[in-house]
Amino acid sequence: MSFADYDLVKYLANIVDILLVWFVIYKAMGYIRGTKAVQLLKGIFVILIIKFTSDVFGLNTLGWIMEQAITWGFLAIIIIFQPEFRRALEQLGRGRLFSRSAATEEENEEKMVESIIKATDYMAKRRIGALISIERETGMGDYIETGIQLDSKISSELLINIFIPNTPLHDGAVVIQKGHVAAAACYLPLSESPFISKELGTRHRAALGISEVTDSVTVIVSEETGNISLTKNAELYRDVSMEQLTELLQNELMSSTKINGTTSTRWNWRVKKNG
Known part of the structure; x- marks a missing residue:
């Protein structure tokens, strides 16, 4: 092997190394998204910024305090988040941390939508009040913590029993x-919009409120x-039929429907917004 070939192999190895690091970081961020670890990361970034600022401006005392926080902080993180680390290692041992087939993802999404539709139909016919919020990109960890945590597989029977x-x-x-029932009896923020009809109660205000601060x-x-x-998206749609509900949930929550581009707006003009 010539010297030029050796340099090329080393260059390609560096590229692969960088890509693997980014892949691990991306998967790790996806794993902690919506959990308390996100707030922890924000705190770490704040400490690092303060440490850098203190070094630049010669703030020795503040810099020493931040250095101690960084030195002992990692040990504290391991202790505080011991359950999360253990869960991640268990999933890594099962080979499920970085591998999740598209077929399994689509199957779980379909089961989730089917369970919500079946439970909603049952409760609507019997006038059982219900409020079901499905997390998407924006984490809802803060609201999950206000309720009774379940972390249960979703089913229509479970949803009906809860309400x-x-x-x-x-x-x-x-x-x-x-795709899991994370918690029940959760408190959602009430909307303060003056355009909500006076005949609507707390459930509708809470549903609109959570749609204003999350997706x-x-x-x-x-x-x-x-x-x-x-x-959804700070809009309240009233008197939705089961057909419209099925179409919306499939379009919004099933990745296969989004990819195929079958989203329809037919239901939009058949319902009343807000008031």
């Missing part, structure tokens, strides 16, 4: 995260009328 009147978990919202899709079943409503 049966006079049960411990029926009051509040169910938050679905990554979630939220389904509401009215306890008084049994009507189905839906919020």
Whole structure:
């Protein structure tokens, strides 16, 4: 092998090395998205910025404090987030941390949509009030922590049981995260919009409120009328039919539908917005 060939192999190895590092970082960020670890990372960046600023301007005391925080902070992180590290290592041992087939993802999305539709239809016919919020890109970890954490596989039977009147978990919202029922009896922020109809209650205000601060899709079943409503992107759509609900959830939550570009706006002009 000539010297030029050796340099080329070394150059390609460096490129592969960089790509692998970026791949690991990307997967790690996807794993912690929507968890408390995101806030931790923000805190670490703030400490690093303060440390850099103190070094530049010669703030020795502040720099020493930040250096101690960095030195002992990593040990504290390992202790505090020990369950998360253990879960990640377990998934790595099963070969599931960095591998997830598209077929499995699509199957889970289809089951989630089917379960929500079936449960909503059942509760609407019996006028059982319900509030179901589905997380998308924006993490809802802060709202999950306000409720009773379940981390259960989604099913229509579970959703129906949660909202049966006079049960411990029926009051509040169910938050679905990554195809699982993350928590029940969650508190969602109420919208302060003056354009909401006075006949709408707390469930609708909470559904609209969460749609104003996240990109979630939220389904509401009215306890008084049994009507189905839906919020997304700070818009409230009232009296949605089961056909419209099915079409929207498939378009918004199933990646295969998004990729195929079958999103339809037919349901938009058939429902009432806000008031």
